[in-house]
Amino acid sequence: MKIKNILTVLEEMAPLAYAEDFDNVGLLTGNADDEATGVLVCHDALESVIDEAISKNSNLIVCFHPILFSGLKKITGKNYVERAVIKAIKNDIAIYAVHTALDNHKQGVNKIFCDALRLTNTRILIPKENYIRKLVTYTIPENLEKLRNALFDAGAGNIGNYENCSFNSQGLGTYQGNEDSDPKIGTPGEFVEEKEIKVEVTFEKHLEGKILKALFSNHVYEEVAYEIYNLNNSHQNIGLGMTGELTEAMEEKAFLEFVKDKMQAHGIRHSAFNGKQIKKVAVLGGSGSFAIKNAISAGADAFLTADLKYHQFYEAEGKLLLTDIGHFESERFTQNYIADFLSNRLEIQVAVTSIDTNPVQYL
Known part of the structure; x- marks a missing residue:
């Protein structure tokens, strides 16, 4: 090997x-x-x-x-x-x-962190932006199933817990090839009107080369008409940090003792206790001070991360328990x-x- x-x-x-x-x-x-x-x-x-x-x-x-x-x-x-x-x-x-390739993976660093604390109902804290693209192409009905399946096999059409997702609409396509053309339907110089299916699928941007190879290899047209768009949608299954829920709410001190035990932390720095029960927890392995506002917006009762500076503990604003368990410990x-x-x-x-x-x- x-x-x-x-x-x-x-x-x-x-x-x-x-x-x-x-x-x-x-x-x-x-x-x-x-x-x-x-x-x-x-x-x-x-x-x-x-x-x-x-x-x-x-x-x-x-x-x-x-x-x-x-x-x-x-x-x-x-x-x-x-x-x-x-x-x-x-x-x-x-x-x-x-x-960070593993940081951003839904089964990666932060899922491992959540699993160590036995958190359930986990979700990405900061979904990755500018990562989803859409392919739009057009083909004849006879080619639809083969082409669409090839795109699915290449990784297109995955949305959250669903796969093989596409939208297909019927329309009328026109073309007229020049003398050097070799059209699938019609002859060079002939104006052709033909029923076509518009196929739309989304995909993760790193798959673009694979998607286009599948498109060109399985399309019947000499010249393949297609468009690729960048979408503003956040990718809900890729991103930094994660939120999850404890099976039962815990008092703040008991929660920190629990974290110290499960993450084998030698010492924990934290913001002031505010008497709030801890149920929903946000985690971000490694240096996560940039995500304090995200944890608050997510409604977390506590945020576990590392490398927090003195003034950043003020950012808890009494809205959550801000906790630094150590960089290595959060990724151990x-x-x-x-x-x-x-x-x-x-x-x-x-x-x-x-x-x-x-x-x-x-x-």
């Missing part, structure tokens, strides 16, 4: 197109054409983790955080990033990062999820690092 075959499986788990524009996901070091000897999963691909990969004969490290986030102008080993990259390259170890079960996903699909050694890469220590 080549490394590139494993990358295909990783794309199934967390499509790179789901990642935020600022992020640096995908293959960061290494050659995808190399034969894979084993996979080591970690949160951060530090030098010590690369040493562990070497000892375990694993030449692919799948990390959550990208060790290469911003550009490097020099690689001299002067800091932990450069030392890790040098060691990986010297030892032919590939490093692949998922980060992600590496196990990645390892389980790969183990169930690959016939190759997959292991989780034994090294605690959390840089924050507690007394």
